[in-house]
Amino acid sequence: MPDRPDYAALTRGQIALLDRINAGEAGLAVLNQLVQLAQDVLGGKGAGFAEYSPGHGRIIAGSGVCERAVGRRVDREDTRLTEGNRTLVISLDSLNDEFASQIEGGDLHRMLGARCEIGGLIVGSLHVYYGEDAGEPTAEHHAVLELLAANVGHMYGDQAGLPVHGDGPVVAALSDGLAIVDREGIVQLWNPAAEQLTGSSAAEVLHRALQFPVPPPGQVLVHRLPSGRWLKVTSGDLPHTPAMRVVTFRDSTDQDRRHEDRDLFVAVTSHELRTPVTVIKGYADTLTNHWESLGEDGRREAVRVIGARAGELARLVDRLLSATSDDGEVGGSPPGPFDLVDGLRAAAGELPADLRRRLVLDQLPGELPKAFGDRDSLATIVTELATNADKYSAPETPVEVTAAADEATVTFRVADRGIGVKPEHVERAFERYWQGDSTDRGRNPGAGLGLYLVRRIVERQHGWVSLRPREGGGTVAEVRLPRA
Incomplete structure (x- = not known):
């Protein structure tokens, strides 16, 4: 690890990122370049960004030795980065995770991590990984990583091509309307989805009272806007900031989306089930009605097709049963x-x-x-x-x-x-x-x-x-x- 961050590389990298953003680029391509910049500027062996959802995160961008970890699920049992200082050095030996041993033969020793936030909501964490021979990160290393992590937070706030992970509070915060209000109900943050749902821009609502009532935490309120749109509103206390409250809301017609998904699921899978069943029944009928005339080769071929289609049907049924269960185990043999x-x-x-x-x-x-x-x-x-x-x-x-x-x-x-x-x-x-x-x-x-x-x-x-x-x-x- 260099004694100081490479500030020349930081300057060039920030300019390159701004050029891409000004040219209309966004999303994962820019995020991957930012992760690579963190590795280059801070002298790590690799860098990665983990996006958070309830109970776990997932590595969605990586560089260096971390590039191969993209797509990997990571536990959030270690909460040190979600509270206290924005940056932290963590020994990989202290983590209950296989990640370090799965890269470069396990010679990674520590990571410098920073949480990425938007309006007090943690969307993920940015990490730079170091080998055993690297020195201790300095205050300058911490400050640069905090800067880059803030850039990631702004990318999520812009809601352009991110988030990519679809089942967590990040999505709830950015695809749903989101407001952060203080205890007097004065709006401190108003995201782009809130503008679309309500028709009110951030300039019109910031530092003013919220235009609809806020239910107590844990309860749901249905509210009708003057436009005639119905909102389903929920709220909760902002972690580590008790004076603030997060308010999320969505068009209540979105409730129909799951039903539409289920209808599509039933229609398509009914067709998928019907195909092997029809083939099996057809060949079985042929064997029953034309056993003698088929001859030995014909009978063997019919049995082969029935067996193949039966295996296909068994896999399909296992697939459907597994996929329609939220928590059930996917069937399989012992590893x-x-x-x-x-x-x-x-x-x-x-x-x-x-x-x-x-x-x-x-x-x-x-x-x-x-x-x-x-x-x-x-x-x-x-x-x-x-x-x-x-x-x-x-x-x-x-x-x-x-x-x-x-x-x-x-x-x-x-x-x-x-x-x-x-x-x-x-x-x-x-x-x-x-x-x-x-x-x-x-x-x-x-x-x-x-x-x-x-x-x-x-x-x-x-x-x-x-x-x-x-x-x-x-x-x-x-x-x-x-x-x-």
Whole structure:
């Protein structure tokens, strides 16, 4: 670690960031550049940003040795960064987390972290990681990281391309209307969604009394605006700032969205169930009515198709049962060492013929260190990722499967040359029932369950999965599992 931050690099980096923002860029691309800037200026081996949701966070941007951790879920059991000083040096040995041992052979020693806030609401934390030979960060290092963390907070406040994680208070604060008021009800913060919902700009409401009543914490108030729009209003005390209260509100018509999602789920999955059932019944009827005339080869082929479709149906039912449960375990075999390349080839062999033909496995290595997990689950993971790639790319383009290993993980990637994934959607795509814009849904709309299920299966095996745009066009899905 250098004795002082690289202020020349900081100045150049801040100018470059401002140039991108002034040019209309936003979201993950800018966030990734800011994370890289933190590593460069502060002399770390890597840097990362974890976005927070209830009970856990997720690494959504990384550089250096932390780049491979993008998509990884991290626990929030260590609350030291959510209270007290805005920056803190934390020994990685004191964290109940496998992260340090999963990068660079476990030679990371400490991290300098800073919480990122908007209006007192913590949206995540920015971290720079150091090896054992690095010195202690100075007050200047702390101050620079605090500055960069404040920049991240402003990015969330601008609500352009962020947040990408879809089930936490960050989303509630930014996609819903949000106001922060003092005990007299005077507005101190008014986010862009509040402007859209109420039709009142920040200039019109800041430092004035809130235009609708605030319910007590834990209660819900339904309020009708003069425009005729109904708001569902909730409130809560701002953590560590008892004199302030957070008020969130949304259009009550949003309640219908979950019902629409469920209707779509029922419609699409009914179709998915009907297809294998129809094939199984058709071949079973053929065997019953034409046993003698089919001959030995015909009977064997019919039984083979029935078996394949029955396996497909079993996986589909398991998928639906797992995906419709918020807390239930995803079924699977006990974890153990297995050959990832062999498992990938076997899983690809179980795909439907038209999809199997699109898969390119030529770049798979002949041998890799063994992974540790549930080999049988690869069939579901590969099916979902390959189906997703097929759905969003032209039929004649290849879907490439590659694999590699490092000191702590074994990785495989499924890459297509399709329409690509928007940077702001790389995490939202893993939400249950979430789907992109109708223009982005490819040839089949789906029910928004596949990637949700993949993430649950992979994380049950202490791995992680991520999506990212592919250079040159398309999408890369990356799955990392622990080495045996």
